[in-house]
Amino acid sequence: MxxxxxxxxxxxxxxxxxxxxxxxxxxxxLTGDRRWMLVDEASGRFLTQRAEARMSQLSALWNADGGLTLATSGQGSIDIPLPADDAELRGVTIWRDTLRVPDAGDEAARWVSEFLGKSTRLVQMPLDRARTxxxxxxxxxxxxxxxxxxxxxxxxxxxxxxxxxxxxxxxxxxxxxxxxxxxxxxxxxxxxxxxxxxxxxxxxxxxxxxxxxxxxxxxxxxxxxxxxxxxxxxxxxxxxxxxxxxxxxxxxxxxxxxxxxxxxxxxx
The missing domain is CATH 2.40.33.20 (PK beta-barrel domain-like)
Known part of the structure; x- marks a missing residue:
C-alpha cells in the first residue's frame, strides 16, 4: 500500500x-509554501542557495496569518507581518519571469541584509499576483x-x-x-x-x-x-x-x- x-x-x-x-x-x-523570497536590492534578481549556500541555515517559519518568522544562530529572530494591501510593490525577477510583488519593508531588509552581508530585500507573493x-x-x-x-x-x-x-x-x-x-x-x-x-x-x-x-x-x-x-x-x-x-x-x-x-x- x-x-x-x-x-x-x-x-x-x-x-x-x-x-x-x-x-x-x-x-x-501547500499554503505558505515559497510565498516569500529574497532578492538583490539593486537588480531585483532572486537569491537562492545556488549562490548563497548559507541560506540553508536560515530558519523560516510560516505564521497562520501569512507572516514569516526568520531566525539564525548569532542574529536572533524577527517576526515579519504580511505586507499591507497598500505596501510598496517591488519589481523582481525569478528565472525568466518579471513581476511586481509586495516588499516586506526596511526593518526586514536590514535583517536579511545583515545575514547575507549585502543589500537584500524580502518580498512576498499574494495569491492574486502568482506566476503561470x-x-x-x-x-x-x-x-x-x-x-x-x-x-x-x-x-x-x-x-x-x-x-x-x-x-x-x-x-x-x-x-x-x-x-x-x-x-x-x-x-x-x-x-x-x-x-x-x-x-x-x-x-x-x-x-x-x-x-x-x-x-x-x-x-x-x-x-x-x-x-x-x-x-x-x-x-x-x-x-x-x-x-x-x-x-x-x-x-x-x-x-x-x-x-x-x-x-x-x-x-x-
Whole structure:
C-alpha cells in the first residue's frame, strides 16, 4: 500500500524547510509554501542557495496569518507581518519571469541584509499576483508562487534509498526539497505516474524535476560536498537531454487538507 510518509513546506525560497504532519492546499500548492523570497536590492534578481549556500541555515517559519518568522544562530529572530494591501510593490525577477510583488519593508531588509552581508530585500507573493507555470506542461492556467517552476514536488522514499546506495552514503530527503514523500512504491516508480490521489485530493504529475548544484549543499551544515555528490551521481545515472532528473513536479486539482499517513492511489 502506498502512503504519504512525509510533508515539507519551505516558507522562504531557499530557506530551511518545515517538517509538517498536516497541511492545507490552495491554488499555489501547500499554503505558505515559497510565498516569500529574497532578492538583490539593486537588480531585483532572486537569491537562492545556488549562490548563497548559507541560506540553508536560515530558519523560516510560516505564521497562520501569512507572516514569516526568520531566525539564525548569532542574529536572533524577527517576526515579519504580511505586507499591507497598500505596501510598496517591488519589481523582481525569478528565472525568466518579471513581476511586481509586495516588499516586506526596511526593518526586514536590514535583517536579511545583515545575514547575507549585502543589500537584500524580502518580498512576498499574494495569491492574486502568482506566476503561470512553464508553457507546454500542465494546464495554461496553472499557477505557482516563488517555487522554481511548479507548485509541488514529489519524491518516493525508495528513490532516495536507491540514490543513496549509488552515492555510497545516506542522503537527507531535505537536500532535494520535496513537498510530498511517498512510501511503498518501487524506486523511481513516480516517473511513470500521470495522476494520483492523496486522501481526497487529486494531483497531476506534470514534469520531472531537473536537479542542480543545490543538491550538493548539506541542509544541516550549509556546506557544499567536495565530491559534488549527489549531483555527480544524478548526472551519471539520471541524465536526460533536459538535465539530471530526480522527483516529479505536481499540480493539485482542488484544495483541501493533507496528513502524513494518508493513502496514495495511482489513477493513471
Amino acid at each position: 502506498l502512503r504519504l510518509s512525509a510533508l515539507y513546506r519551505y516558507p522562504l525560497k531557499s530557506g530551511k524547510g518545515e517538517v509538517l504532519q498536516s497541511a492545507e492546499l490552495d491554488k499555489l500548492g 507555470t512553464q508553457s507546454g506542461f500542465g494546464h495554461d492556467d496553472d499557477q505557482v508562487a516563488f517555487a522554481d517552476g511548479y507548485p509541488l514536488l514529489l519524491i518516493g522514499d525508495a528513490s532516495l534509498q536507491d540514490l543513496s546506495g549509488k552515492v555510497g552514503r545516506s542522503l537527507e530527503m531535505l537536500r532535494f526539497r520535496p513537498n510530498l514523500v511517498i512510501e511503498g512504491s518501487a524506486a523511481y516508480a513516480e516517473d511513470g505516474w500521470k495522476r494520483i490521489r492523496v486522501g481526497d485530493i487529486e494531483f497531476r504529475v506534470v514534469k520531472p524535476c531537473s536537479r542542480c548544484i543545490m543538491t550538493t549543499v548539506d541542509p544541516q551544515t550549509g556546506e557544499r560536498s567536495a565530491d559534488r555528490e549527489p549531483f555527480a551521481t544524478l548526472q551519471k545515472h539520471r541524465a536526460t537531454v533536459d538535465g539530471a532528473m530526480f522527483g516529479q513536479n505536481l499540480v493539485n486539482d482542488g484544495n483541501g487538507r493533507l496528513e502524513v499517513g494518508m493513502p496514495v492511489e495511482i489513477l493513471e
